[in-house]
Amino acid sequence: MYRNGGRYAWVNGSVVPEESAVVSLFDHGFLYGDGIYDTMFARRGLIFRLDAHLARFRRSRMAIGLSIAFGEEELRGAVRETVRANRLHDAYIKIIATRGVGSEPLLDPRGCRPNVFIMVRRSLSQMPDAAVAKGLSVKVTGVSRLPETSLDPRVKSLNYLPSVLARMEAVRAGCDDGLLVDEQGNVCEATGSNIFIVRSSEVRSPVRSILEGITRQAVLDLCLAHSISSRGQPLTLDDLAAADEVFLTSTAGGIMPVTRVDGQPVGPGEPGPVSTRLRTLFDEQVEAGWGGAPID
Ligand code: PMP
Numbered sequence: 001m002y003r004n005g006g007r008y009a010w011v012n013g014s015v016v017p018e019e020s021a022v023v024s025l026f027d028h029g030f031l032y033g034d035g036i037y038d039t040m041f042a043r044r045g046l047i048f049r050l051d052a053h054l055a056r057f058r059r060s061r062m063a064i065g066l067s068i069a070f071g072e073e074e075l076r077g078a079v080r081e082t083v084r085a086n087r088l089h090d091a092y093i094k095i096i097a098t099r100g101v102g103s104e105p106l107l108d109p110r111g112c113r114p115n116v117f118i119m120v121r122r123s124l125s126q127m128p129d130a131a132v133a134k135g136l137s138v139k140v141t142g143v144s145r146l147p148e149t150s151l152d153p154r155v156k157s158l159n160y161l162p163s164v165l166a167r168m169e170a171v172r173a174g175c176d177d178g179l180l181v182d183e184q185g186n187v188c189e190a191t192g193s194n195i196f197i198v199r200s201s202e203v204r205s206p207v208r209s210i211l212e213g214i215t216r217q218a219v220l221d222l223c224l225a226h227s228i229s230s231r232g233q234p235l236t237l238d239d240l241a242a243a244d245e246v247f248l249t250s251t252a253g254g255i256m257p258v259t260r261v262d263g264q265p266v267g268p269g270e271p272g273p274v275s276t277r278l279r280t281l282f283d284e285q286v287e288a289g290w291g292g293a294p295i296d
Pocket of ligand 1: 189194210211212213216249250251252
């Protein structure tokens, strides 16, 4: 029923050819960034931690008071069907809910009819493979994450301008990615990934002012399973400078070692043993089907 080589998206309950999956100019998602989303990946026909992604999607949605016409079970089926329609086994998947179109293109969300979309692409990598192999260079940017009182950082919203600006600042400085700080100047995360440091063989990562990454949680689970000590704590700039290792985690990047911060080498300036071990364990486990929901 789906054309071989065709590209399909899911819009409000139906799989449609990608070219007909269009968003209105008047959608509040477009006009005001009024919406939320989540990003997942499939490997070998298994969607990694699908339920955790859909649970986060629901929490984001509830946090902005957005009701949609689809339950958890329907969305689970919709994600799987969209991947199948695109005949992909390795895929990058996004599910997006917007406030939709109201009677006037004004900010008031009352009366809007929400939209839900799912898009799929062949696997995408957040950073080029060569940069990850060498270790990323990051810059501590002047961009603060929005305070929790403005927008709960756990909400994966359509407002990514601070991240976009941080990435632009980092790229201008010749770096691969930028780090965002909180109001106290502690490091929260990178533009689209969580941050960890390793100090004296202990893995540490901030807990507050972050998006609760699914990959971050997978790393903590791996640490527990493999007796690697781990701890959540705020990350000061001094902690970052004194780290033996630094790495980032995300759905589209997996575990990515960082070897330079603000032009200074991290440890000896090469991907360190703990990051490398965790990266290998993560890749092996995913390859073996760890926590994957079948698309069929
Ligand atoms: N922080 C931010 C700001 C993100 O946008 C993301 C996801 N792109 C992450 C962290 C990592 O989350 P996950 O591991 O669930 O992809």
